[in-house]
Amino acid sequence: MKQLFGPFERQKFTFLIGTLVMLIAGATIFGNYVYYMALVAIIVSGIVDLIFAKIRGYQVTLTILITPLILTLLLPPTLPLYMVGVGAFFAAFFAKGVFGGADKYIFHPAAAGVLFLMITFPAFLNTTWLDPITDTVSPATPLGALARGNLTDSLSQLLIGTVPGTVGSTFRIGILLIGVIFSVLKDIDYRIPIYYLGSFIIFTLLFNVIVPDASRDLLMSLFTGSILFAAVFLATDPSTTPNNPKSLIYYGLGLGLITVIIRHFAAFPEGIIFAIIIMNSVAPLIDSFFETEESV
Numbered sequence: 098m099k100q101l102f103g104p105f106e107r108q109k110f111t112f113l114i115g116t117l118v119m120l121i122a123g124a125t126i127f128g129n130y131v132y133y134m135a136l137v138a139i140i141v142s143g144i145v146d147l148i149f150a151k152i153r154g155y156q157v158t159l160t161i162l163i164t165p166l167i168l169t170l171l172l173p174p175t176l177p178l179y180m181v182g183v184g185a186f187f188a189a190f191f192a193k194g195v196f197g198g199a200d201k202y203i204f205h206p207a208a209a210g211v212l213f214l215m216i217t218f219p220a221f222l223n224t225t226w227l228d229p230i231t232d233t234v235s236p237a238t239p240l241g242a243l244a245r246g247n248l249t250d251s252l253s254q255l256l257i258g259t260v261p262g263t264v265g266s267t268f269r270i271g272i273l274l275i276g277v278i279f280s281v282l283k284d285i286d287y288r289i290p291i292y293y294l295g296s297f298i299i300f301t302l303l304f305n306v307i308v309p310d311a312s313r314d315l316l317m318s319l320f321t322g323s324i325l326f327a328a329v330f331l332a333t334d335p336s337t338t339p340n341n342p343k344s345l346i347y348y349g350l351g352l353g354l355i356t357v358i359i360r361h362f363a364a365f366p367e368g369i370i371f372a373i374i375i376m377n378s379v380a381p382l383i384d385s386f387f388e389t390e391e392s393v
Contacts, residue, residue, distance in 0.1 A: 101147075103156035103199075111284045113159050115275045116166040116330070122271050123264035126229045127174035131264050134172065134181045138165035141185040149194035160199040164188055167207035167330055170265025171323065171370075172214070175225045175234055180218055184210040200336045208331055208373045215370065223366070226261035238262055240322040241366050243313055248321070255320040265330075266323035276329040285333035288342075292349020293328045294319070300357040311361045324356060327369035337377040344383040351376045 124131040142165035150157045165185050172181065188210030196202040215222045224236035238261045242248040250260050258267035266272075280287035298315060305312040319325070332338070332352055339348050352372045359368025 101150055101157055103158045106158065108284045109159040109163065111279065111282055113163050113166070115279060116163055116170065116265075118275065119170055119265040119268065119271060119326075119330075120166060122258065122268040123170060123174065126258050126267060127227055127264060128229075131169070131174055133178060134174075134176065134264070135166060135169045137178045137181045138169050138185040141165070141182045142168070142189040145186060145189035145194060146198070149190075150198060153194075153197065155198040155201075158199040160193075164193065164206045167265075168210050170326065170330070171207060171211045171263050173222065173225045174227045174264050176214075176221055180214060180221060183217070184214045187213040202336055204374055204377045205331055205334050205337050208370050208377075212370050212374055215365075228261050229259050235261070238321075238366070239317075240360075243317050243321050244360070244366060248314075248317060252316070252320060255317070263323055263326075266326040269320055269325050272325045272329055276325075279329065279333075285329065286335075286338070286345065288345050289333045289338060289349060290328040292346055293332050293352045294324070296350045296353025297324060297356055298353075300354050304357055304361055308361065313360070318360070322360070322367045323369050327352075327356075327373060331369070331373050332376075337373075337380060339380045339384045341384050341387040343387050344380070347383050348376055348380060351379070 120131065120135055139162060143161050146157060146161045146164075149155070165188070168184055168188055169181065172184070188206040191213075192204050192206040192209035193199070193202050211222075225234055226236065226238050227234050228237075239248055239250045239255060240262075242250070254260050255267075256270045258269065258271075260267055276285070276290060279285040280290075298319070301313060301315050301318050305315075332349075339345055355372035355375055356368040359365055359371055365371070
């Protein structure tokens with residue numbers, strides 16, 4: 098009889114430690130309610146994962162914890178617990194379980210769960226931001242202020258995370274350090290964050306020239322919103338990225354372009370979730386172009 102739990106994988110364990118560090122940082126900044134969000138997400142997602150594994154006969158890996166933790170880190174720190182549960186259920190059931198579990202899914206499960214919540218509960222996902230300094234909830238975030246041209250938060254505030262945002266995106270100096278550690282340990286492909294952030298920089302500068310009325314400060318654009326978190330924790334998921342080294346360049350370019358377009362012109366202030374989902378869907382297509390080229 099096939100074992101329910103798969104073998105220990107150091108790469109996933111290191112990634113789990115990184116997500117736990119970011120969860121602790123988020124709880125330190127926004128309060129202990131963050132832990133309740135994570136607990137609900139883990140319980141709901143874990144139950145779904147275990148049921149699917151038992152029925153479909155696949156093995157459970159550490160993604161049973163990683164997926165709900167990343168989902169939590171992508172949510173506003175005041176989101177009602179039942180909504181956290183809904184997002185965790187969608188991520189585990191529709192984005193992960195139906196595809197065959199860990200390492201088999203097409204779309205990043207946590208990103209898919211957040212996208213479902215954005216469509217289902219748009220008011221809560223876009224207007225319930227907690228200011229950790231004043232402890233008040235408002236629709237204002239540094240990213241929104243940057244778009245309006247009235248950003249008052251300093252770079253140091255944006256780096257240490259004492260600003261409104263999602264649970265895991267504001268402690269940016271921690272994200273950068275974890276990204277370096279992951280890269281050194283080869284737990285993520287360092288080229289993906291470089292291509293993503295590099296193309297984001299290029300397209301931001303380009304759009305600032307082409308559309309000066311919608312121009313954004315480049316440095317502040319990098320350190321507002323969730324782009325650093327996405328570059329380290331979402332875009333690097335090996336199950337949803339291209340396999341060919343050349344494909345990674347176009348994958349990163351697509352992520353950067355879509356993020357910049359949505360930030361500049363769409364109704365949503367942030368574009369990382371849409372960028373991740375869209376590029377996940379075309380990753381196999383990008384790979385196929387280079388497979389065809391090599392076979393000629």
